[in-house]
Amino acid sequence: MMEKVRKIKSGDVRTASRLIRNLEDGMDEARATMKHLFPLTGHSHVIGITGSPGAGKSTLVDGLVESFRKKEKTVGVLAVDPTSPFTGGAILGDRIRMQRHAEDPGVFVRSLATRGALGGLAKAVGDAIHIMDVMGKDIVIVETVGTGQQEVEIINHSHTVIVVLIPGMGDEIQAIKAGILEIADLFVINKADREGSSKLRRELMAMLDMAPASAFPAGWRPPILKCENAFEPVGFVKSLEEMSQTIEDHYQHLVKHDLLGSRMHRKAAVELNEAIRCAVLEPVLDALVANGDLERMVGQLLKKETDPYTLAEEIAQRYLKARP
Amino acid sequence: MAEKKIRVMVAKPGLDGHDRGARVLARCFRDAGFEVIYTGCHQTPEQIASAAIQEDVDVVGLSCLSGAHRYLFPAVAKLLKEQGAGDITVVGGGIIPEQDFKLLYDAGLKALFVPGATLDSIVAWFKTNVKPRD
Numbered sequence: 001m002m003e004k005v006r007k008i009k010s011g012d013v014r015t016a017s018r019l020i021r022n023l024e025d026g027m028d029e030a031r032a033t034m035k036h037l038f039p040l041t042g043h044s045h046v047i048g049i050t051g052s053p054g055a056g057k058s059t060l061v062d063g064l065v066e067s068f069r070k071k072e073k074t075v076g077v078l079a080v081d082p083t084s085p086f087t088g089g090a091i092l093g094d095r096i097r098m099q100r101h102a103e104d105p106g107v108f109v110r111s112l113a114t115r116g117a118l119g120g121l122a123k124a125v126g127d128a129i130h131i132m133d134v135m136g137k138d139i140v141i142v143e144t145v146g147t148g149q150q151e152v153e154i155i156n157h158s159h160t161v162i163v164v165l166i167p168g169m170g171d172e173i174q175a176i177k178a179g180i181l182e183i184a185d186l187f188v189i190n191k192a193d194r195e196g197s198s199k200l201r202r203e204l205m206a207m208l209d210m211a212p213a214s215a216f217p218a219g220w221r222p223p224i225l226k227c228e229n230a231f232e233p234v235g236f237v238k239s240l241e242e243m244s245q246t247i248e249d250h251y252q253h254l255v256k257h258d259l260l261g262s263r264m265h266r267k268a269a270v271e272l273n274e275a276i277r278c279a280v281l282e283p284v285l286d287a288l289v290a291n292g293d294l295e296r297m298v299g300q301l302l303k304k305e306t307d308p309y310t311l312a313e314e315i316a317q318r319y320l321k322a323r324p
Numbered sequence: 325m326a327e328k329k330i331r332v333m334v335a336k337p338g339l340d341g342h343d344r345g346a347r348v349l350a351r352c353f354r355d356a357g358f359e360v361i362y363t364g365c366h367q368t369p370e371q372i373a374s375a376a377i378q379e380d381v382d383v384v385g386l387s388c389l390s391g392a393h394r395y396l397f398p399a400v401a402k403l404l405k406e407q408g409a410g411d412i413t414v415v416g417g418g419i420i421p422e423q424d425f426k427l428l429y430d431a432g433l434k435a436l437f438v439p440g441a442t443l444d445s446i447v448a449w450f451k452t453n454v455k456p457r458d
Contacts (some may be wrong), residue, residue, distance in 0.1 A: 014408060017380035026326045088329070089354035095375065096364035102371040102378075115360050249420055
């Protein structure tokens with residue numbers, strides 16, 4: 001166990017990737033290793049990138065990696081893609097855009113499947129960030145699945161959240177809706193050479209103009225950057241450099257105004273929540289599946305013999321003995 | 325709920341850009357319940373080996389239709405071994421003449437799938453021969 005911790009601290013990719021996998025697979029021994037890694041975390045700048053499918057997240061991540069590598073920062077990337085609800089299989093294709101970094105020892109790209117987790121991330125993402133942090137990555141970039149309006153889980157794991165938008169996705173009412181547009185520290189209008197990018201920019205500006213001052217911690221109003229067509233290398237690289245600079249400015253802003261703590265408070269609460277779920281809920285569900293009770297109860301519900309609320313109360317009484 | 329999933333990398337080494345077959349297989353592995361990492365075309369053996377280790381896959385499936393399998397497939401197997409990842413199974417597919425089979429098996433490939441191999445037979449091979457790690 002301590003050997004594993006030592007290897008991860010020294011940056012060993014094989015050990016780290018295997019540990020991430022054991023965590024994804026829910027193995028107890030992997031959680032035991034995390035107990036030793038947790039105290040060593042807290043050095044990386046975690047950047048979340050979210051946006052709709054096809055918005056260009058993976059391509060932007062690839063460009064950001066290049067831009068951070070030019071500044072000699074080491075980078076970890078966690079790229080999440082969806083799991084099939086029917087077969088449990090997944091195609092993890094974000095990596096295709098990032099393969100030019102495959103041989104760079106300063107870059108570690110790991111793909112994760114959602115495996116049923118809601119919110120746009122995978123269950124093991126929090127732990128995988130910790131592992132890359134302990135490996136010594138200066139930057140950890142987390143790319144969510146292609147998101148809709150509501151997948152805001154990324155905010156619980158990142159210091160800086162980038163929301164990637166593309167022109168032509170809807171009228172101005174979309175811009176006043178709650179959800180994903182509220183979590184951005186930085187907006188990127190990607191594929192900005194397409195028609196409608198100036199209109200989208202105006203709508204975002206109007207949205208931000210209407211936000212209360214409390215929406216901007218210590219005065220950070222999310223900048224709106226445009227990103228040029230990735231097939232026009234000069235403009236694209238320039239856009240990426242501006243983006244990586246803004247990301248660093250945001251981190252400095254958090255540090256300067258002592259805001260890192262409040263971002264991490266959220267993360268800590270979510271992690272505790274998740275750990276409780278693993279320790280309390282999963283053993284109960286496992287037991288119910290193993291003894292066939294769960295299937296029997298579903299059958300009762302279908303026949304309307306009882307209701308889910310009564311069943312849940314019964315289960316709570318059976319398994320949670322020391323209720324307050 | 326501990327469940328060991330099989331992770332597979334589908335990779336296209338070399339200059340061959342014919343990836344329809346690789347994509348069909350990726351989809352087919354997805355439907356078999358595997359997690360599939362697809363690297364895209366034009367990969368060097370070094371990129372493939374490094375990506376396989378970063379992704380901690382059980383199997384690397386190489387697809388090559390250009391005739392360069394004699395060099396590219398053994399190169400991937402060799403690099404994995406050198407980097408302490410000899411336990412990752414390497415298999416190959418494509419237009420591979422029978423006379424090359426021995427060279428490839430000797431280089432460490434565990435299976436070769438050539439024109440005529442059905443998707444079902446390939447998935448069946450994976451399910452029988454690829455065991456998730458200890």
